[in-house]
Amino acid sequence: MSRIAESELIINDRGGIYHLDIRPEELGDNVIVVGDPGRVPLVSKYFDAIEYKNQHREFVSHTGRVGNKKVTVLSTGIGPDNIDIVFNELDALANINFDTREINTELKSLNIIRIGTSGSLQESIPVDSFVAGTYGLGLDNLIQFYQKTSTEEETAILNAFKQHTGIDNNLTPYITKSGEKLLAHFQEGYHHGITVTCPGFFGPQGRILRLQLTYPKLVDMMTTFQYEGNFISNFEMETSAIYGLGNLLGHNCLSLNAIIANRIAKTFSKDAASAMNKLITHTLELLSNL
Numbered sequence: 096m097s098r099i100a101e102s103e104l105i106i107n108d109r110g111g112i113y114h115l116d117i118r119p120e121e122l123g124d125n126v127i128v129v130g131d132p133g134r135v136p137l138v139s140k141y142f143d144a145i146e147y148k149n150q151h152r153e154f155v156s157h158t159g160r161v162g163n164k165k166v167t168v169l170s171t172g173i174g175p176d177n178i179d180i181v182f183n184e185l186d187a188l189a190n191i192n193f194d195t196r197e198i199n200t201e202l203k204s205l206n207i208i209r210i211g212t213s214g215s216l217q218e219s220i221p222v223d224s225f226v227a228g229t230y231g232l233g234l235d236n237l238i239q240f241y242q243k244t245s246t247e248e249e250t251a252i253l254n255a256f257k258q259h260t261g262i263d264n265n266l267t268p269y270i271t272k273s274g275e276k277l278l279a280h281f282q283e284g285y286h287h288g289i290t291v292t293c294p295g296f297f298g299p300q301g302r303i304l305r306l307q308l309t310y311p312k313l314v315d316m317m318t319t320f321q322y323e324g325n326f327i328s329n330f331e332m333e334t335s336a337i338y339g340l341g342n343l344l345g346h347n348c349l350s351l352n353a354i355i356a357n358r359i360a361k362t363f364s365k366d367a368a369s370a371m372n373k374l375i376t377h378t379l380e381l382l383s384n385l
């Protein structure tokens with residue numbers, strides 16, 4: 096097994112990984128990722144005990160116990176580029192020996208659940224409701240840097256999406272299925288649909304303030320997309336990268352989002368904090384019983 100060099104796997108003075116500043120023994124097998132660093136204590140306040148707290152840049156993490164489960168809640172910041180850092184470093188903590196710098200012979204699969212906020216692309220999915228993403232469809236280009244293979248089902252949905260939207264070669268969308276084992280637990284109380292990930296909040300999500308858009312019809316095209324029972328429920332800025340990298344690395348991933356904006360009804364939640372609190376408590380309850 097070859098040794099990974101100091102420039103590739105960067106370990107700081109206290110034995111923590113470079114960006115996350117977490118040590119291998121400080122990571123739970125169950126990881127909740129949230130975009131907003133301020134959301135980390137809103138999750139960990141429901142832990143039965145907190146054992147570790149770390150912070151470096153936007154990556155705040157608390158690790159503790161929920162029932163008999165060791166759980167880490169970690170903020171990712173915004174966007175697929177941050178997910179590249181978070182997922183490679185989480186996987187290194189789980190699957191690389193920090194003393195020998197070699198990949199472990201037995202690989203660990205983490206349960207990784209995103210608890211995020213999102214915009215709805217269907218009038219029937221109102222603000223303050225919850226979506227569990229069946230697939231992550233990326234309009235970002237992160238996965239193009241990795242050797243990804245796709246299932247026939249993923250390829251068929253992606254081809255139908257490209258045909259329906261008439262998207263040009265400047266965009267290279269990709270799609271990955273959610274972790275089915277986790278999704279099976281998040282049924283009642285959740286809408287299910289494809290979560291689209293955009294590499295921006297404004298232009299890529301069709302918002303116009305002062306700049307005109309290259310793809311002004313993209314939101315409409317996403318709303319009307321249908322393929323063999325699959326449709327696009329919502330969009331945000333991390334899920335495609337979470338499902339894409341999580342799948343390549345062998346982790347079980349699920350993206351849960353509280354809808355705070357409905358882009359079709361043009362409404363915005365009046366109490367997003369309550370919706371988020373409900374999603375957090377429900378997720379922890381289900382996680383503790385997995």
Ligand SMILES: O=P(O)(O)O[C@H]1O[C@H](CO)[C@@H](O)[C@H]1O
Nearest residue numbers: 129130131173211212331332
């Ligand atoms: O609330 P979080 O988890 O950050 O998620 C959503 O909110 C941010 C944009 O406001 C993006 O990160 C988007 O994915």
Ligand SMILES: O=c1cc[nH]c(=O)[nH]1
Nearest residue numbers: 212213214331332356
């Ligand atoms: O519309 C929205 C709401 C939350 N997060 C997003 O990325 N978009």
